[in-house]
Amino acid sequence: MAYDFKELDDGVVKTTEWLQADLKTVRTGRANPSILDHVVVEAYGGQLPLAQVGSVSTEDARTLKISVWDAGLAKPVERALQDANLGLSVMADDTGIRVISPELTGERREELKKVVKSKLEEARVRMRGVRALAMQQLDSQKKEGLSEDDHRRFQADVQKRIDTGMESLESIADKKVTEISE
Numbered sequence: 001m002a003y004d005f006k007e008l009d010d011g012v013v014k015t016t017e018w019l020q021a022d023l024k025t026v027r028t029g030r031a032n033p034s035i036l037d038h039v040v041v042e043a044y045g046g047q048l049p050l051a052q053v054g055s056v057s058t059e060d061a062r063t064l065k066i067s068v069w070d071a072g073l074a075k076p077v078e079r080a081l082q083d084a085n086l087g088l089s090v091m092a093d094d095t096g097i098r099v100i101s102p103e104l105t106g107e108r109r110e111e112l113k114k115v116v117k118s119k120l121e122e123a124r125v126r127m128r129g130v131r132a133l134a135m136q137q138l139d140s141q142k143k144e145g146l147s148e149d150d151h152r153r154f155q156a157d158v159q160k161r162i163d164t165g166m167e168s169l170e171s172i173a174d175k176k177v178t179e180i181s182e
Contacts, residue, residue: 003138003146003154005161011130012165019123019172026115028179031064031101033057035088041080043073053077059098066097104180112180120173124166131162 024034033056040047050056054068054077066081068074078097081090089100104112135158142151 003141003150003157005134005157007137008130008134008158008161011133012127012161012168015123015126015130016165016168016172018126019119019169022119022123023116023172023176026112026119026176026180028104028112028176028182030179031058031060031062031099033064035086036064036066036081036084036099039080039084039086041073042076043070050077050080054096062101062103064099064101065095066099068096109180113177116173116176116180120169123169127162127165127169130165131158134158 024032025038036050036056039050041050041053043053050066053070053073054066057065057067059065066077068077074092074097078090078092081088081097081099087102089102091098091100135155138146138151138154138158142148146154
């Protein structure tokens with residue numbers, strides 16, 4: 001009897017991807033278009049993601065430029081950016097909308113590092129949940145006839161995969177902390 005690691009591996013990958021996506025929303029000193037991924041604009045009688053009403057490009061290290069495809073949506077886009085409360089300056093002009101990232105103060109950098117650490121801890125908790133589920137499945141297989149040696153071997157394999165996933169999470173968080181520190 002063999003243990004199928006597919007569900008475990010999927011859980012590790014999903015947790016890693018979740019942390020990467022969540023950390024993209026943490027603002028660093030540089031302008032990054034992904035910080036606007038969660039901005040929703042009231043347009044055409046519904047709620048649309050910013051990417052569906054205009055294009056976002058990086059103008060310089062601290063400035064993003066939004067080119068709205070329908071000129072009538074410039075004001076709703078500007079309002080949505082201000083309502084998103086991202087701590088960014090929003091300026092509209094005749095060529096589009098500029099979003100400027102202010103310089104980070106030392107105090108703000110420390111706050112952002114704490115945010116990254118809390119998101120890392122949340123990812124660790126998710127990873128431990130993935131491990132617990134795999135261990136429960138192994139225990140139920142043991143009751144169904146999995147040998148003691150196979151059980152221990154599979155548990156060790158589960159732990160190795162979780163350890164690798166945890167190292168990946170640490171690496172992602174360390175990279176983000178380094179971005180914030182620069």
